[in-house]
Amino acid sequence: MPAVRRLTRRDITLFTISAILTIDGLAAAAAIGIQSLTWWLLSFLCFAIPYALISVELGTCRPSRGGIVHWVKQAFGPRWAARTSWLYWINVALWMPAVFIMMTGVFAQLFWPDMPLSVQIILALVATWVAVAICCLSLDTGKWVPNIGACCKILIVLLLGIGGVITALLDGIANEITLTTLMPQWDEGLQFFPVIIFSMVGFDLVCCAGDEMEDPRRDLPVSMMAAGVIITVLYLFAVFGMLVALPVDEIGLISGLLATLERLFAPLPGSDWLIILLGLLALFSFVSNIVTWSLGSNRAAAEAAHDGELPAVFGIEHPRHGTPLGASLLTGVVSSAAIILYGFMAGSAEQLYWGLFSFASLILLLPYLLLFPAYRVLKKQDGHNPDGWQLPDNPWLVRLVTVLPLLFTAQAAVFFVLPPGRFDIPHTLSTLLGLVIVIGIGEWVCRNEASPAKEVLGECAVD
Template identity: 45%
Template structure:
C-alpha cells in the first residue's frame, strides 16, 4: 500500500536527509586530500553549508511542493528554466548511479576476495540499478523505510571507522601526520579531489520533494535540515580521520580505500575478520539506500515537470494505485544501464572508471544548484510579500553575500571537476575534453526534449486563444 499523506515526522525527515547527503562512496575521495581535508571540511561547513541550509529551509517552508528545487526555479524564472532544472536534477541520478554501483562491485570484490571480470562487474551494476528502480516503484513508504535504515547503517559504518581509527592511532601511531599546520586548507596534494567535499554536502533540499508527505513541514523541515547538517558535518570529519589514521594518503584508493581501511583498522582486534566483513556489508547496503533516496526525490521532480507539460510525458507517468513516478524511475534505470555499458568499454581500471563517471555526473548534478541559489534571490525580489514561515535571518545585503558564497563554492567545484589540475595551471584536454563533450550532449538533449514538449503544449493553448 502507498503511504498516506503527512506521515513523515521530524525523525523520518532527519534520517531521509542523512541518507541522501551522508554518503560513503566519496569519503575516500575526500580523504585523498590528506590531512588538509579537515581544514577544508571546516571552511566548507561555515562558508557553504550554513547559508545553503538556511536558504533551502526558507524556500522549502515558503514553497512546499513535490517538485522541490524545480518548483522554486519555476516560480522565479518560469517554465523553460524550471524544465532545464528538473531535467538536470533527474538525469544526473541516472549518470551517477553507475559510479555508485561500480564502487559497490569493487568493494564487494575486495571484501569477498573475488576476481570479478569487468563484464561481471558491469552485470552486477545493471542488476543493482534495476533493484533500485523496483524499490522506488513499489511504494513511497518502502523507499522512505530503506532511506531510514540506510541512514542508520551509514552512521554505524562512519562511527566505527572513526572510533577504530583513534584506537589504531593510539596503538600504532597515525598513518598520516596530523598537526595544526597540516590540517589547514591547502592547494597542494590531491586538490583535484576537492570538489568531492562540496558534492558530499549537497542534498539538504531533497526532503522538500516529499512536501505533501511531511508532517507539519513548516515547523519540522527547518529543524530537520539544521539538525541533519550538524550531524553530517561531525560524521564526515570523524570518518575521514578514521581513514587517514589507517592509510597513508598515497595508498588511499577511490574504490577499495574503504575496505582497505577496515582491514587495517580491525585486523588486530578480536574477531577482526568478522568486523571487517560485517561493516563492509553494511557499507555496501548504504550504497543501495543512497541511490533509492536520490531516485525517489529526482523522479518526483521530473514527474511534476512532465505533468506540467515541460518534459516528455513518459517521465510523468505514475502508478495508478501507488502514485509512484514509475515512468521517471524506469527511465533512470535505462539511462544508468546505457552509461555503465558505454563507460565499461572505455575504462582500463576500477578507479579510473569510477572517477570518470563520477566527475561527469557531478558536473550535471551541480548545475541546478546555481539556479536554486539564483531563484532564492529572485523570489526575494519578485515575491517579497509571500509568507515565509522560516526566513533566512539576514538583511538584503547579507542575503546577497551568503548566496554569493554558496554560488562561489558550486562554481569552484564545477571547474575542478572539469579541470582537476586547474590549481596547478594545467589543463589536460585528453581528460577534460570527453567530460565537456558529455556535458554538452546532455544539455543539448535536454534542450531538444524541452523545446519539443513545450512546443506541443503551446499549440493547443494558441488554438484556444485564436478561437476565442
C-alpha cells in the same frame, strides 16, 4: 487528489542524512590529504550552512511537490525550470552506475578479490534494476530503505572515526597532522575537492516530497538543523579515521573504505567477521543512497512532465502506488547504458568509477548554480511570511548566504573540468564533450514550454 502525508520529522531527518551522508566519496575526499580536513570545515561554513538555511526557508515558505524545480520556475520561468528538472534527473541516472561500480568493488574485496571487471558490470546492472524496483513501491514502503541506510552509514562512519582515534592513541597516525599539512594547498590533490561539495548536496532533496510531509513548516527547520549537525560531525570524523589508518598514497578510490576498516580493526578478535559485517552494511548503504536520490529526482521529473516541461513518459505513474514509474524506468535505462558504455572504455574498476562519478557530480552541481540566485529573487518577492521560517530580511545577509555557496559550487564545477595542479587534455575535452551532449539532449527534450492549459507545478496545501 492530495498526497497522503507520510513523512514525519524523524523520516525527514533520516532521509536528509541518507541523501547527504555518502560513503562512496569518502576515499576520494581523504585522498586530498590532511588539508582535506580544512577544506571540509571551510565548505561546511561557506557552503553547507547557507545552503541548508536557504532550503529550510524555501521549503517552509514555498512548500511544493517539485522542490528546486518549483523554486527555479517561480524565479526564472518554466523554461529554466525544465532545464533544472532535466539536469536534476539525469545526474542521478549517471551517478547511479558509479555508486554501483563502487558497490561491486567492495563486494569483490569481501568475497571475490579477482572478480573480472565484466562480472562487476553485470552485478552493477542487477543492482540498478533492484533500485528502480524499490523506487516504484509506495513511499510507505520505499522510505524504509533511506531510513535504514542512514543508520547503516552512521554506524560505519562512527566506527571509522572511533577506530581512528583509538589507533592514533595506540599506534600513531599514518599522515602527519601539523599547521603546515592542514594549510590548504593548490596542488594535484585538489582534483578531488569537488567531491567535498558533492558530498554536502541534498538538503533540498526531501522538499521534492513537500506534499507528503506531515507538517513541513514545523518539521523542516528542526530536521534540517539536526541533520546538518550530525552530518558535519560524521564527515569530519570519518575522514580523520581514514587519514589516521592509511597514508594518502595508499587510499584507493574503491578499495580505500574497506582497507581502512581492515587496518583499524585487524587487532580485534573476530575482526574478519566484523569486516564482513561492516562491508555488508556498506553494500546496503550504497543502494539506500541511490534510492534516496531517485525518490526525489524522479518525483521532480514527474511533476515537470505533468506541467508539460518534460515528455509525458516521465509523468507515468504506477497504477497502484502512484509513484513515478516512467521516470524510474528511464533512470534504469540510462544508468544501464552508461555502465555498459563506460565499461567498454575503462581499463579498471577505479577508472570506470571515477569517470562516471566525476561526470555525474558535475551535472549535479549545475542546477545549484540556478538555485542560489533563485532564492535571492524569491526573497525579494516574498517579503515577510509569518507561516514559514525565514532568515532576517537583511540585504547583506541575503547576499552572503547566496554568494558563498554559489562561489563554492562554481569552483567545484570548474575543478571537475580543469583539475588543479595538472592539465589533462583528454579528460577536459571528454568532459566538455559529454557536458555539451547532455545539455544538448536536455534542450531537445525540454524544447516545449509548459502549456497554460496544463496543470502547473503548484505549492502544497498546508494544514
